[in-house]
Amino acid sequence: GLLIGALQFGHLPTIFVPAGPMASGLSNDDKAKTRQRFATGQCGRDALLEAEAAAYHSQGTCTFYGTANSNQMLMEVMGLHLPGSAFVHPHTPLRDALTAQAARRVLDLTVERGNYTPIGHVIDEKAIVNGIVALLATGGSTNHTLHLVAIARAAGIVIDWDDFDTLSQAVPLLAKIYPNGKADVNHFHAAGGVAFLVRNLLEGGLLHEDVNTVVGQGLHRYTEEPKLIDGKLQWVPGVDTSADKAVLRGIKEPFQPDGGLRLMQGKLGRGVIKISAVAAQHRKVKAPAIVFDSQEAVQEAFDKGELKRDFVAVVRFQGARANGMPELHRLTPLLGVLQDQGFHVALVTDGRMSGASGKVPAVIHLSPEALLQGPIGKVHTGDMLVIDAEAGVLDVEIDAAEWAARPNAAPLNQAENEVGFGRELFGVFRAAAAPAEQGASVFGPMVGERPAAHGEHAASAVQHAAAQHGETRTSTTQAG
CATH class of the missing domain: 3.50.30.80 (IlvD/EDD C-terminal domain-like)
Incomplete structure (x- = not known):
């Protein structure tokens, strides 16, 4: 919703500042089992409340890979976050430093600073395709088959479910995060997180590197991780080997060959x-x-x-x-x-x-x-x-x-x-x-409200991502 709103003011520099997830509490698997036991009458409401309170116990997004955490991952891969900021916990020195730097950075993107980069120059067809690819590679929330369509339309770009389907057949699944696995997003982040994911998708030719981001030209910056070194915020290269292959894998050894x-x-x-x-x-x-x-x-x-x-x-x-x-x-x-x-x-x-x-x-x-x-x-x-x-x-x-x-x-x-x-x-x-x-949206253009040539860029971007992975499918992106 914030991104759709921001895109109505495409001439303004914009940075998204994620909350980050809460620390891990009761495992998502145990939470789900308690919910099933409650549904069958094997435990009472007190036991259900105790489990929910243990699972959702502090500030931040919930730790399972639903819509909130899919959002945080997508905003990063689409170039709207500072690199590596998606899954840093709230109320930590690193989170606070990233938030302060985001405020400084958005001022650097203004006309007055000579580096004018409005959100309308960041979100284009390639950024939208990058978002879909990252969603598929991580098994993210199905809500984004609505949200990404609505976001694209707010930016004047038309995509539909044929595009998701085409890309899903070309993009391998690189992450196993609950409900697609046992791990939560904190395990994903500890295993290498978004930086490792972007590195491997770039290596496989499945992301567009030549995009504008809030930290400059090129997606390569998103293979870096933020660190506090001697009290100063710095970025260092992300890991090139997953710390836990049960949670996160490289492009050459995916969990499955498609996005599911x-x-x-x-x-x-x-x-x-x-x-x-x-x-x-x-x-x-x-x-x-x-x-x-x-x-x-x-x-x-x-x-x-x-x-x-x-x-x-x-x-x-x-x-x-x-x-x-x-x-x-x-x-x-x-x-x-x-x-x-x-x-x-x-x-x-x-x-x-x-x-x-x-x-x-x-x-x-x-x-x-x-x-x-x-x-x-x-x-x-x-x-x-x-x-x-x-x-x-x-x-x-x-x-x-x-x-x-x-x-x-x-x-x-x-x-x-x-x-x-x-x-x-x-x-x-x-x-x-x-x-x-x-997109189930009341915002953005309906099909037929913009020149066909503009939509051909999205079709080309979808086809490029599939072709890079050895596919020869024809995109069915509708162009007005």
């Missing part, structure tokens, strides 16, 4: 799935649908014991137009419990899961959403759904004529999404929100 993000499409529309945390045996699910209009309804069915079977939970009317697209965090422990019990389960929704999408296959951000007459609104309980995350297939086994004739369902509780607790204030934003694949 897939574009899913078929009769139900277009959505995305993150499979870097999904075991191979769970990436294909064929099961009958059970249709819900809220995550609370899923919880109720779970509590009644009605979900002990193979099924695909279809949770609709969760898009930006319907209810502002909230996080569906409640579904993660429920479906995880059922999968652990041996059932074949999956989620299909026009809502969001964020970095919380983990070991259960979840096709999310389905576009168009149900409130915009998206085909997810045609699904009935009992319809046989087919999910093949490897092939990018999302389908329903039904006669084509019957499917075409089937009407879309109406939301059962839409009034509750529009009235009460100040929801009326945000009605104008819900009504104006773009579809998920266009």
